[in-house]
Amino acid sequence: MKEEDVIIRTVIRLMIPFIQIFGLYVIFHGGSGPGGGFQGGVILAASMILYVMAFGVTEGRRKLTEKTNMIMRSTGVLIFSGIGLLAIIFGGKYLDYGAVPLPFVHDVVKVRELLIDGGVEVGIGITVMAVMVTIFLEFYPGGTSDD
């Protein structure tokens, strides 16, 4: 697959940082705004997909290697289920965030907001992003990985 031309490459190059900030914003404000981990993850994946479309698969693989991608896929699930299990350990139900005692924070609502926005959503976001990029590369001409 050929690279895109100069206009598209330049615009995408300058646009990607803002797209990624926007995706992270959507992830971290999941509890209080629209969206959340899944949508934010898709936006992050979209930035990578744009990058691959503009600069080609080889360059995209250099920026986000298969190994990093795999680590991200599993870390996301680990964060998500780890927080859920923490709730069980501290005597609540699975994913019952209010039960987790955090240092410095004592308000149940605050704890819940913190864990949802900062923990669970991040886990979901990372996983969704990594899986989306993997799916995209598997279907992209010349993007198939070896594993």
Added chain:
Amino acid sequence: MLITVINVISAVFIIVGLFFIVVGTIGLLRLPDFYSRMHATGKCDTLGVGLTIIGLIIYNGFNFISVKLLFLVVFIFVANPVATHAIARAAYKVGLQPWRRQ
């Protein structure tokens, strides 16, 4: 009094913007070939949407919603010509010939 003036100004912006959007649509339907349709959509839609959102910004006053709207305008002004160009380039590479007046 001031509120009325602001409302009128923003209404003017929105109406002019909508006018350009309508013109863009008419152009899309009426023009004879693909490349000339690009002119109608690429310019009129960009400015139409831009003007309408600027009208909304004026109506809304200065706060964070306006800032987000401004981002949207900037994004559209950057992304729309690029998208237009991308379509035109793809059509040209496939070998689509432009229409000429006889």
Added chain:
Amino acid sequence: MEDLFLLAGLLLILTSFLSLYRAIHGPGIFNRIIAVNVIGTKTILLLVLIGFIYGRPHFLDIALVYALLNFIMTIAATKY
């Protein structure tokens, strides 16, 4: 002012349907791509207007995402 927004929204829907004619009738794939791109742009504006009518600023985030997806869709469509 709310009436104007409502009217603008209706006009946008109407023009979207008119553009849909291009998307269905063609001729050819590129006319369809432009038509879909134009409908996407109108949808962004429609989302913003809906946000204003119902007083829900969260629609703006959705509009931004939609603008992004519209751009990506067009670039991706022109690659094949």
Added chain:
Amino acid sequence: MKFTKFLALFILLFSFWLLLSTKFEGWFHLFFGLLSTALVTLFTYDMVFVSEDRGNNIKKLFRFALYLPWILYQIILANVDVAKRVLDPKMPIDPRMITFRSVLKTDLSKTTLANSITLTPGTVTIDIDEDTFLIHAIAKESADDLLEGTMERKVAHVFMEDE
């Protein structure tokens, strides 16, 4: 020099985050904002700054700000022009393809020129091959206007490539 650019990108992106977030109370969102911004800055640094920069960037930004009103005026003229042509029952269009060679060197200036051409009267950029622009013009007048080269000179001035 590298550090200055890095810091500039970081500040730009963090202010973008603040404007999106609109949450200033509490350390929570600010902390994650700083974290995200740092990650994105590291990830995208070599995308934003490629090694073709020359001249004073702040001066370029200032000149670009002066260029904006002119181009906005041109865009409005363009729209009135297209509206006239579309709404005229006879539809006075005479499309043609033109090519011209440009003196611009960097990717960014070429992109600016191409987008400006697409947004202004009766012309759409179709392809750029090295320094040759392929333009589709909707009528003879608009093609002639472009070949006069006012816009190219202005863009060259903005990016300090006019000597």
